[in-house]
Amino acid sequence: MRETIDLSGNTVIVTGASRGYGAGIAESFARAGAKVWLTARDAGRLDETARRIGARPFVADVAEGAAWDRLFDAVLAESGRLDILVNNAGEGVRIGPAAEQDDDSVARSLASNLGGAILGCTRAARIMKKQGAGLIVNIGSACSTHAWPGWSIYSAAKAGLLMFTKCLLAELRPHGVRVTSVLPSWGQTEFTDAANLPPRDPGIFEHCISPQELGDFIVSLAGLPAHLVAEEARIWPMVQPIAQL
Numbered sequence: 001m002r003e004t005i006d007l008s009g010n011t012v013i014v015t016g017a018s019r020g021y022g023a024g025i026a027e028s029f030a031r032a033g034a035k036v037w038l039t040a041r042d043a044g045r046l047d048e049t050a051r052r053i054g055a056r057p058f059v060a061d062v063a064e065g066a067a068w069d070r071l072f073d074a075v076l077a078e079s080g081r082l083d084i085l086v087n088n089a090g091e092g093v094r095i096g097p098a099a100e101q102d103d104d105s106v107a108r109s110l111a112s113n114l115g116g117a118i119l120g121c122t123r124a125a126r127i128m129k130k131q132g133a134g135l136i137v138n139i140g141s142a143c144s145t146h147a148w149p150g151w152s153i154y155s156a157a158k159a160g161l162l163m164f165t166k167c168l169l170a171e172l173r174p175h176g177v178r179v180t181s182v183l184p185s186w187g188q189t190e191f192t193d194a195a196n197l198p199p200r201d202p203g204i205f206e207h208c209i210s211p212q213e214l215g216d217f218i219v220s221l222a223g224l225p226a227h228l229v230a231e232e233a234r235i236w237p238m239v240q241p242i243a244q245l
Contacts, residue, residue, distance in 0.1 A: 005223035008033035011079040013071065015062050015120065016089030017055075018045035020189035021139065024211020025086055027053040028219045037075055039089070062089045062116030068123050081131055084222055085124045087117035088139040090158075098152045106153055113157035114164075121168055128177040135178045135222055138165045142185035142234065146242070162232075169231060178229040180221055184209050186240045207239045 012029045016022040018040035026049070030036045036055040040046040043059045050057035058074060060067035075082055090113040094105040117138055128134030143151050144158035162181050169179035186208040214235070221230050236242065 005032050005219055007084075007219070007222060010034040010083040010222075011037070011075060011081060012084040012086065013037045013039065013075065013082065013120075014086045014088055015039045015060075015116070018042050018049050021184070021187060021211050021214050022086075022088040023049045023053075024213075024215040025088055025139075025218055026055055026215070028212065028215030029084070029086075029222075030054050032219050032223075034084070035079060037071070039071060062087075062120060063111040065119050068119050072123055072127065076127070082124060082127050082134065084135045084137070085120060086137045086139065086218065087120055089116055090139070090141075092154055095154060096150050101153055109153045110157050113154060114160045117161055118164060121164070125168065125172060125177070129172065129175045132176045133226065134176075135180070136165075136168065136172075137180045137182055137218055137221065138162075140165070140181050140183045142183055142236065144181075144183060145234075166231070169229065173229065176226070178224075178226075180230050181232045182214075182218060182221070183232065183234045184214055185235065186237050187211070187214070204239050208237045209235055 007029060012034045014022055014026040014029065014036060017026045017038035026036050026038050030053045037058055038046055038050050038055050039058050039060045039062065041059065041061050046057045046059060058071050060071050062068070093109040093112065094101060121136055124134070124136055138161055140162050141158040143155040144162040147155065165179055165181040172179055188205060188208050188210045217235065221233070224230065
């Protein structure tokens with residue numbers, strides 16, 4: 001039986017939440033009673049997801065600081081506080097050998113998978129320090145600690161996010177603010193299609209991490225007592241080979 005966690009009264013932002021892991025995370029928080037704000041670039045899919053789970057949509061590109069400013073202004077104007085930020089937005093952009101990467105793809109991958117989360121964290125940190133409480137969850141990847149051919153640019157961005165998150169926790173814990181890295185691997189999402197990777201075998205796909213499973217896991221982290229923090233959590237599907245350099 002799933003333990004019930006009540007997050008009523010909490011205001012939550014989930015980025016990259018129009019589909020996949022982000023939508024699953026947002027739905028789990030909404031089910032726990034939180035007031036949830038969703039962000040993504042695709043207005044149509046974002047509105048559809050927001051209606052389905054009962055959340056507030058906000059079209060934004062996390063790579064733009066001005067978009068973050070507008071989002072936080074809207075959230076604080078309505079709720080007066082921010083309790084939880086989940087930086088989930090990211091994309092494969094172009095998975096392939098480093099020698100085949102172009103400058104635009106490299107810049108886009110770094111902005112989507114690292115820079116955007118940093119922009120959100122710097123702003124959330126200022127808000128949460130004043131509150132004396134809050135939780136930031138940065139969704140990284142198994143690629144931040146494991147090396148596979150073709151994943152160099154994406155992995156570099158996620159490894160940077162992992163170390164940024166560790167440093168941010170060191171900075172914010174004296175102020176009562178918790179910061180956590182969650183590092184999932186193979187998931188039941190559209191990531192492989194978006195990154196133009198070969199489709200995964202259906203028998204394997206159904207045993208990968210589902211958006212709801214990841215969402216419920218992150219809600220459980222949010223439900224920890226305020227004096228406890230999970231610094232880092234790695235999640236592997238049992239069907240995934242873990243051999244790497």
